[in-house]
Amino acid sequence: MISATQPRGATGWALLIFALILAFLGLVLAAGGLWLVALGGSWYYLIAGLGLILSGVLMAKDSLTGVWLYLAVFAGTVIWAVWEVGLSPWELLPRVFGYIVLGVIVLLLLPTLKRRQATT
Structure with missing residues (x-):
């Protein structure tokens, strides 16, 4: 891991901002999922x-485990x-398209994440 005092370049900030957005999207999805579970519905959205x-928290901490977890969530979604x-x-498109877009961004930020991890 990288210490909090290590400076971030533009791509480092992009990684952090994306990770926070990912965590926020997860929070919204989990909150709706919790409500759905309470009504007797699917557990998918909560999980x-x-x-x-x-995944977002781990990527914000410069951990590659966040990428692997995202890929697991994507696979589970498919x-x-x-x-x-x-x-x-x-019928599949609306269920997976958002995850595909987020996955492309994850893959685009992967070199930055690897570089930040390698400097420890």
Whole structure:
């Protein structure tokens, strides 16, 4: 891990901001998921939200584990979506598109995360 006093470049700040946004999105998803579970609905949203929160926190701390956790949440989302609606592209798209966009950003920030981890 990198100490809190190590300076961040532009990409380091982009990583931190993205990680915080990811954690916030997870918080919103988990809160809605908790309400849905209380109503007797699906546990998916609560679990995925908690995964995004933890992933964002780990990435904010410059941990590659956050990337692996994000990929696990993404894989779980794809499995859940296929289980729920089958292989219909029009029904799958709204369930996975946001995760794909976030995943592309995660992969774009991966070199920055690796570089920040390597300087410890």
